Amino acid sequence: MNIDSITNGYVIDHIEAGKSMQIYEYLNLGDLDCSVAIIRNVKSKRTGKKDIIKIDEFIDINMDVLGYLAPDITVNVIKDGEIIEKKHMELPEELKNIIKCENPRCITSVEQDLDNIFKLTDRENRVYRCKYCESKAKNN
Amino acid sequence: MRHLMNITDFSVEEINELIEVSKDIINNGSKYSEKCKGKQLATLFFEPSTRTRLSFESAMLSLGGSVLGFSSASSSSTAKGESVGDTIQTVSCYADIIAMRHPKEGAPEVAAQTTLVPIINAGDGGHNHPTQTLTDLLTISQEKGTLDNLTIGLCGDLKFGRTVHSLITAMSRYKNVKFILISPVELQLPDYIIKDVLEKNNIEYKVTQSMEEYMDELDILYMTRVQKERFFNEADYIRLKDYYILDCNKLGKAKKDLCIMHPLPRVNEIAKEVDSDPRAAYFRQVKYGKYIRMALILKLLEIK
Incomplete structure (x- = not known):
């Protein structure tokens, strides 16, 4: 299957197979006017199968979202049809308004104006805890 | 400016220093009677708690300071829909230090973002209650003469009991401390405390459902109440509330x-007959709670 190359924009590569829709939702890619391609179950030497997302425009990508959801992915920045940068993700130290605290006893459950902030407390096990009530975030 | 949100905000050295000041207050109370003259403590209790609030107020009055505040959310602007941040910012214009209790977990952290004065967390839901832990540490130090080499039995609700979680965290920083965890299966200590605190620090612990099994090994027996307000399901509360009752x-x-x-209040988990046993320290513990709060107020106001 062929998808046209993009001229200016991003190719989000090495997404774990099946996870592209989740990334699409979290990055709000449905709100964009430009071409966005989701390619699922592409053959991969490294992992067998992978997903790819192509975005045909320069937009503000929330790298914290990508780092949190899929730290193993690569974001290729494309300019004039050439890869000018390969960005590798890492788990962000802090997540701001990316996930919500699900603890019904947390102050964020009643004060809607508060930012939902999670801190990385255990990098090895990818544990994030709510800044306020310290509840563990569910693994994505 | 320092706040106290969680017992681990203070180092072992700082806690030891607070214990030493408390002991000096116990022995030389009059020396401290005007230390906070002209200072005001606001006690903001968005959820009722007679004991903790009065302990703070008594502590400040004994230091020569004065107190203001409210004892339930219904008598504050919260009833009008004001946010915690706004209430705290307002009150911090009147008071020199704030002790706050809130039913929602993490509310003091929100308060710390807008306050102009030190905040003391006087309990936030089932999350933290660091001044209870300081009280417990002073009690152990006073009653046992040390915080090292102790076998501590924790009995009752170890799942929702925030005082238990904080005490384990605090005591795990002292030498050769062992824990006996006594609870019904449904109220056992959460895995994250076992893994992140006990196992991470190589602390010996035993889990049992029997109150008597390790009784002869204990230096401390810390009883807790099964708290109705922590249950979403009334049937579970009724089933578990009478599981352990300590008697002579x-x-x-x-x-x-x-x-x-x-930590009090008790319901029925310690029979009245135990009160006259000299080993019953829980009412002395209440008194220690006032002294350590006096020491804490002095520390946060940076008064020597």
Whole structure:
């Protein structure tokens, strides 16, 4: 299957197979006017199968979202049809308004104006805890 | 400016220093009677708590300061829909230090973002209650003469009991401390405390459902109440509330110098007959709570 190359924009590569829709939702890619391609179950030497997302425009990508959801992915920045940068993700130290605290006893459950902030407390096990009530975030 | 949100905000050295100041207050109370003259403590209790609020107020009055505040959310602007941040910013214009209790977990952290004065967390839901832990540490230090080399039995609700979680965290920083975890299966200590605190620090612990099994090994027996407000399901509360009741008979095998503690209020988990046993330290514990809060107020106001 062929998808046209993009001229200016991003190719989000090495997404774990099946996870592209989740990334699409979290990055709000449905709100964009430009071409966005989701390619699922592409053959991969490294992992067998992978997903790819192509975005045909320069937009503000929330790298914290990508780092949190899929730290193993690569974001290729494309300019004039050439890869000018390969960005590798890492788990962000802090997540701001990316996930919500699900603890019904947390102050964020009643004060809607508060930012939902999670801190990385255990990098090895990818544990994030709510800044306020310290509840563990569910693994994505 | 320092706040106290969580017991681990203070180092062991700082806690030891607070204990030393408390002991000096116990022995030389009059020396401290005007230390906070002209200072005001606001006690903001968005959820009722007679004991903790009065302990803070008594502490500040004994230091020569004065107190203001409210004792329920219904008598504050919260009833009008004001946010915690706004209430705190307002009150911090009037007071020099704030002690706050809130039913929602993490509310003091929100307060710390807008306050102009030190904040003391006087309990936030089932999350933290660091001044209870400071009280417990002073009690152990006073009653046992040390915080090292102790076997501590924790009995009752170890799942929702925030005082238990904080005490384990605090005591895990002292030498050669062992824990006996006594609870019904449904109220056992959460895995994250076992893994992140006990196992991470190589602390010896035993889990049992029997109150008597290790009674003869204990230096401290810390009883807790099964708290109705922590349950979403009333049937579970009713089933578990009478699981452990300490009476003189059960203390038969206990050490002569056992120290029986309880954060209070109790319901029925310690029989009244135990109160006259010299090993019952829980009402002395209440008094220590006032002294350590005096020491804490002095520390946060940076008064020597």
